[in-house]
Amino acid sequence: MKDTDDKLINRNMKPTAMRELVLDALLEQNVAVSLSDLEKKFDKADKVTLYRTLKTFEENKLIHSIDDGTGSVKYALCAENCQCNPHDLHVHFFCTECKHTYCLNDTPIPSVTLPLGFEIKTINMVVKGTCANCKK
Amino acid sequence: MKDTDDKLINRNMKPTAMRELVLDALLEQNVAVSLSDLEKKFDKADKVTLYRTLKTFEENKLIHSIDDGTGSVKYALCAENCQCNPHDLHVHFFCTECKHTYCLNDTPIPSVTLPLGFEIKTINMVVKGTCANCKK
DNA sequence: AATAACTTTGCAACTTGGTTGCATAAACTT
DNA sequence: AAGTTTATGCAACCAAGTTGCAAAGTTATT
Ligand SMILES: [Mn+2]
Ligand SMILES: [Mn+2]
Ligand SMILES: [Zn+2]
Ligand SMILES: [Zn+2]
Numbered sequence: 001m002k003d004t005d006d007k008l009i010n011r012n013m014k015p016t017a018m019r020e021l022v023l024d025a026l027l028e029q030n031v032a033v034s035l036s037d038l039e040k041k042f043d044k045a046d047k048v049t050l051y052r053t054l055k056t057f058e059e060n061k062l063i064h065s066i067d068d069g070t071g072s073v074k075y076a077l078c079a080e081n082c083q084c085n086p087h088d089l090h091v092h093f094f095c096t097e098c099k100h101t102y103c104l105n106d107t108p109i110p111s112v113t114l115p116l117g118f119e120i121k122t123i124n125m126v127v128k129g130t131c132a133n134c135k136k
Numbered sequence: 137m138k139d140t141d142d143k144l145i146n147r148n149m150k151p152t153a154m155r156e157l158v159l160d161a162l163l164e165q166n167v168a169v170s171l172s173d174l175e176k177k178f179d180k181a182d183k184v185t186l187y188r189t190l191k192t193f194e195e196n197k198l199i200h201s202i203d204d205g206t207g208s209v210k211y212a213l214c215a216e217n218c219q220c221n222p223h224d225l226h227v228h229f230f231c232t233e234c235k236h237t238y239c240l241n242d243t244p245i246p247s248v249t250l251p252l253g254f255e256i257k258t259i260n261m262v263v264k265g266t267c268a269n270c271k272k
Numbered sequence: 273a274a275t276a277a278c279t280t281t282g283c284a285a286c287t288t289g290g291t292t293g294c295a296t297a298a299a300c301t302t
Numbered sequence: 303a304a305g306t307t308t309a310t311g312c313a314a315c316c317a318a319g320t321t322g323c324a325a326a327g328t329t330a331t332t
Binding site: 183 | 317318319320321327328
């Protein structure tokens with residue numbers, strides 16, 4: 001019984017071969033991945049299946065999606081017991097050198113004061129620059 | 137000599153009919169507009185011309201583009217002497233009720249402390265929720 | 273005024289990322 | 303084993319953005 005099996009079952013998903021594969025890929029990365037990243041990695045697998053796998057993962061809060069402004073949505077693993085609540089939100093970082101998108105899990109989104117009458121539901125904050133790896 | 141002519145000339149663009157039209161449309165709005173918004177508004181005009189008009193405006197810093205996460209880029213007028221520098225950056229707000237995107241010109245983006253080695257170049261911060269107009 | 277040179281516009285066509293419908297295959301349930 | 307549900311594969315579609323190229327319009331030069 002694999003480790004990934006547990007993770008899937010814990011999040012109420014059946015541990016199919018495809019899901020194991022995708023979850024493994026996500027686990028071995030320290031950066032967020034896009035659908036097309038996965039398509040390249042598993043060139044045998046069907047795009048739609050990968051797409052639906054990610055959707056399923058997201059619905060069940062195993063991963064969260066990141067809109068980093070590049071035009072392709074990235075995905076990254078959620079923390080162990082994450083429920084994707086507003087207070088779980090963190091800043092994301094897009095490196096313009098290596099083009100990688102990072103979850104800055106220890107960097108919470110700072111609070112903003114909005115004009116009168118504006119009510120916040122959620123926030124997306126993406127910082128662009130150079131990452132620690134690309135710093136010379 | 138129209139007011140819009142001045143604005144275009146000041147930003148080093150020739151005041152063509154198309155540009156006048158698009159600039160007028162932007163001026164009369166208090167929310168950001170997308171390319172397809174303009175396509176609907178000027179159903180005679182060609183999509184590509186509108187597209188290039190927006191690009192030209194952006195290059196010359198008459199407008200700035202906003203990635204609000206909806207999948208279509210929005211555009212809004214820059215402040216009078218805006219140079220689109222990092223310190224000119226403000227928070228954007230997307231209302232999930234009316235689907236409008238606002239420039240919160242008086243809401244600067246709060247500063248964030250990044251992990252060691254990460255260097256910021258620019259930031260995008262989009263708040264989602266309900267706007268003052270949609271508040272009951 | 274005629275010509276040349278450059279800029280703007282219109283049309284067609286294409287790319288990429290995301291998405292749907294439907295049929296088959298695989299996995300559970302009884 | 304038969305029936306029911308769930309997952310996968312393939313084709314096709316859609317929206318947003320983008321490019322190439324030729325025609326139209328503008329500005330500069332003779
Ligand atoms: Mn993240
Ligand atoms: Mn703005
Ligand atoms: Zn990097
Ligand atoms: Zn609203």
